[in-house]
Amino acid sequence: xxxxxxxxxxxxxxxxxxxxxxxxxxxxxxxxxxxxxxxxxxxxxxxxxxxxxxxxxxxxxxxxxxxxxxxxxxxxxxxxxxxxxxxxxxxxxxxxxxxxxxxxxxxxxxxxxxxxxxxxxxxxxxxxxxxxxxxxxxxxxxxxxxxxxxxxxxxxxxxxxxxxxxxxxxxxxxxxxxxxxxxxxxxxxxxxxxxxxxxxxxxxxxxxxxxxxxxxxxxxxxxxxxxxxxxxxxxxxxxxxxxxxxxxxxxxxxxxxxxxxxxxxxxxxxxxxxxxxxxxxxxxxxxxxxxxxxxxxxxxxxxxxxxxxxxxxxxxxxxxxxxxxx
Amino acid sequence: xxxxxxxxxxxxxxxxxxxxxxxxxxxxxxxxxxxxxxxxxxxxxxxxxxxxxxxxxxxxxxxxxxxxxxxxxxxxxxxxxxxxxxxxxxxxxxxxxxxxxxxxxxxxxxxxxxxxxxxxxxxxxxxxxxxxxxxxxxxxxxxxxxxxxxxxxxxxxxxxxxxxxxxxxxxxxxxxxxxxxxxxxxxxxxxxxxxxxxxxxxxxxxxxxxxxxxxxxxxxxxxxxxxxxxxxxxxxxxxxxxxxxxxxxxxxxxxxxxxxxxxxxxxxxxxxxxxxxxxxxxxxxxxxxxxxxxxxxxxxxxxxxxxxxxxxxxxxxxxxxxxxxx
DNA sequence: TTCCTTTGAGAGAGCGCTCTCTCCGAGACG
DNA sequence: CGTCTCGGAGAGAGCGCTCTCTCAAAGGAA
Numbered sequence: 267x268x269x270x271x272x273x274x275x276x277x278x279x280x281x282x283x284x285x286x287x288x289x290x291x292x293x294x295x296x297x298x299x300x301x302x303x304x305x306x307x308x309x310x311x312x313x314x315x316x317x318x319x320x321x322x323x324x325x326x327x328x329x330x331x332x333x334x335x336x337x338x339x340x341x342x343x344x345x346x347x348x349x350x351x352x353x354x355x356x357x358x359x360x361x362x363x364x365x366x367x368x369x370x371x372x373x374x375x376x377x378x379x380x381x382x383x384x385x386x387x388x389x390x391x392x393x394x395x396x397x398x399x400x401x402x403x404x405x406x407x408x409x410x411x412x413x414x415x416x417x418x419x420x421x422x423x424x425x426x427x428x429x430x431x432x433x434x435x436x437x438x439x440x441x442x443x444x445x446x447x448x449x450x451x452x453x454x455x456x457x458x459x460x461x462x463x464x465x466x467x468x469x470x471x472x473x474x475x476x477x478x479x480x481x482x483x484x485x486x487x488x489x490x491x492x493x494x495x496x497x498x499x500x501x502x503x504x505x506x507x508x509x510x511x512x513x514x515x516x517x518x519x520x521x522x523x524x525x526x527x528x529x530x531x532x533x534x535x536x537x538x539x540x541x542x543x544x545x546x547x548x549x550x551x552x553x554x555x556x557x558x559x560x561x562x563x564x565x566x567x568x569x570x571x572x573x574x575x576x577x578x579x580x581x582x583x584x585x586x587x588x589x590x591x592x
Numbered sequence: 593x594x595x596x597x598x599x600x601x602x603x604x605x606x607x608x609x610x611x612x613x614x615x616x617x618x619x620x621x622x623x624x625x626x627x628x629x630x631x632x633x634x635x636x637x638x639x640x641x642x643x644x645x646x647x648x649x650x651x652x653x654x655x656x657x658x659x660x661x662x663x664x665x666x667x668x669x670x671x672x673x674x675x676x677x678x679x680x681x682x683x684x685x686x687x688x689x690x691x692x693x694x695x696x697x698x699x700x701x702x703x704x705x706x707x708x709x710x711x712x713x714x715x716x717x718x719x720x721x722x723x724x725x726x727x728x729x730x731x732x733x734x735x736x737x738x739x740x741x742x743x744x745x746x747x748x749x750x751x752x753x754x755x756x757x758x759x760x761x762x763x764x765x766x767x768x769x770x771x772x773x774x775x776x777x778x779x780x781x782x783x784x785x786x787x788x789x790x791x792x793x794x795x796x797x798x799x800x801x802x803x804x805x806x807x808x809x810x811x812x813x814x815x816x817x818x819x820x821x822x823x824x825x826x827x828x829x830x831x832x833x834x835x836x837x838x839x840x841x842x843x844x845x846x847x848x849x850x851x852x853x854x855x856x857x858x859x860x861x862x863x864x865x866x867x868x869x870x871x872x873x874x875x876x877x878x879x880x881x882x883x884x885x886x887x888x889x890x891x892x893x894x895x896x897x898x899x900x901x902x903x904x905x906x907x908x909x910x911x912x913x914x915x916x917x918x
Numbered sequence: 919t920t921c922c923t924t925t926g927a928g929a930g931a932g933c934g935c936t937c938t939c940t941c942c943g944a945g946a947c948g
Numbered sequence: 949c950g951t952c953t954c955g956g957a958g959a960g961a962g963c964g965c966t967c968t969c970t971c972a973a974a975g976g977a978a
Contacts, residue, residue, distance in 0.1 A: 269709065269710055271933095271934055271935085272934065272935065272936095273934075273935095281957080281958085282957065282958045282959075283934090283935080283936095283958085283959095284936085284937080284957075284958060284959075284960090285956090285957060285958075287935070287936060287937085288936095288956095288957090291936085295955070295956060295957090296956075296957085297956075297957090300956095300957085312708075314705050314706075314708060314709030314710075315709070315934085315935075316648070316709070316710070316933085316934050316935070317644075317709070317711050318643075318644045318645075318647040318648040318653070318933085318934080318935090319644075319648050319933070319934035319935040319936090319963090320934080320935055320936075321644040321935095321963095322642070322644040322645050322648055322933090322934080322935070322936095322963045322964065322965085323934090323935055323936045323937080323962080323963045324935085324936065324937095324963090325963080327644070329690070332691070337676050337679075338672045338676065339672075340672070340673055340676075340869070341669040341670065341672060341673055341868060341869045341870075342669075342672040343667040343668075343669055344667065345671065345672035345675070346664040346665075346666070346667060346668040346671035346672060347666055347667055349671070349675070349691065349693075350663050350664065350666075350693060350695075353663075353691060353692075353693040353695075354693065354695060357693065357695075357699055357702070362690055362691075362692075362706075363690065363691040363692075363693075364655070364688055364689065364690055364691070365658070365675065365679060365688075365689040365690070365691050366679075366688075366689075367675075367676060367679040367680065367683065367689075369676075369679075369680060369683075373683055376683070379640050380640075380688075382638075382640060383595065383640030383641070383642070383643070384595055384640075384642070385643050488869065488870075488872075488873055517870075517873050518873070520873075521873050521875075524875060542667060543666070543667045543814065544667075544814075544843075544870055546814075547814055547843050547844070547846075547847050549847075549850060549875055597963095597964055597965085598964065598965065598966095599964075599965095607927075607928085608927065608928045608929075609928085609929095609964090609965080609966095610927070610928060610929075610930090610966085610967080611926090611927060611928075613965070613966060613967085614926095614927090614966095617966085621925075621926060621927090622926075622927085623926070623927090626926090626927085641964085641965075642963085642964050642965070643965095644963085644964080644965090645933090645963070645964035645965040645966090646964080646965055646966075647933095647965095648933045648934065648935085648963090648964080648965070648966095649932080649933045649964090649965055649966045649967080650933090650965085650966065650967095651933080
């Protein structure tokens, strides 16, 4: 009933356990004839190495933790893209993905212990916000960590990201070029680097053009975008353009604008950020800044497994996709 | 540099390794005084049990595989909901989530070996389609498996699901009650049980009312929904209602209807399925059947860890949410 | 007191694997 | 022919933990 061991394979092939181990691990120093015999035994017995035993001695676990420090918003369209990209890359090098969701503070402690306990060979850290204790804790552990997105300034951690600042600049420039005069923004939470950077890029361009701007705050969700838009219309009824730090918030803004009877883009132009699929199906189709999520995920895996984890952060360009809403 | 072992803890506390082990594992038969000494040593040394060593002897891994047999569509809004729910439930009982994406056939083989090799204590199987070899392979392994959604008829596997048939019936009945005469459907791929069941429920109601129906095929994406809608309008220009097997396809259909100048719901009523968040932000807001994804995920975990895995499948009700599109 | 039970702690045998060290035999060279 | 080298296989020591078995000490009954 029990799974066959390397011992059994060795016995069947008529070699020592050491030789069987060599074959299983692809050593070059084994005679072809003996190797074939061992491989045949492996096949016949359906042998699968016991990873617990293996990692007990090698001190590797061949698994990478994907730590989601703030659980994704209930429905996060990019979460599946990211997880898939990470999974694909890690699979290529034979690593397992261990998912760790840090939802409660009990979970924080558990994850910290788990990672520090050496149960994963590395960690990909996702979606951190200001007060999150996890990045600092993981940075302290001796396990390699790479963050998806720039971590908060107080913690130094290798990361890969898309060019949030550049993308936001492009969006703001685009609105100016379209001749919009009263431009407003819906920003993300100020303690999230992605939100800060997008707002910073936007502000760069506006101050360079000597413009002021209304800014309302959202939390990256559609609902918060809708609420922020209501606030903006209250504060600046004459606005003619809105830049939202995420497509979801832009979609919420579109919803509010529709309800308030403003035409898009005639009365108000709208630009989002992320270029999620949904942006192509809104009415009108949403202009947005495309974030190369999958490419960033790949870069993270490369960096995590590569030799120069602490090289300059990889920052991939974000491209403005112009559609009908602006 | 190396992590402290149980041996070190025992030495520091002045007890044997066995006693230290007892304390760490919460045995009742240890004097309070000794227990405290051990716990203090654990704390001082920052001891974390080595899970490889532990599972080598216990033959448990304390981790559950989440096998996604078809990778989620690039952006799958429900994927994050599901993963989160599963993660939350498993964390509660101290299990890790190991994510396995079966994208290539090489990955299939790897997953099969991994699971059969006893590296996980159980498997949650996700989103299977007809030709998928994985459900059968996993059913053959001696590892507990529970499927999210009814698996194809050819493989017998415990599962939990939402009531696709009942939900589709409710949707169809709703359209009839609204006085719609030429009702069409956009179905999912015929080899996916969810798609089949939704179509079956819809057909039940229509045949009972002695109606015929046009059916176009989609693949659960917005784009396929848009294409299917074009086809339906070509085949039945006089249709006045559409039932789509997923919200994404319904959203694609809305897009096509808008382009073709049909008013929703005046000319054509639209009903979707899943009740994703996006459905509340379409114009008009989409009527949909709510699938209790998180609740199903919880039921799956209960079943996977519980004693009666092979009891009748849990099928949770799906509720029709009426909005402006119908 | 003696014998037996009970409670709680220690000894030690593995779990299945890797990897170093040892050893053997064959070929090269003087 | 003896010595040296070297490729390739085996022996065996652990990796850190759990868990059974053993045993000592203490308490209770006869």
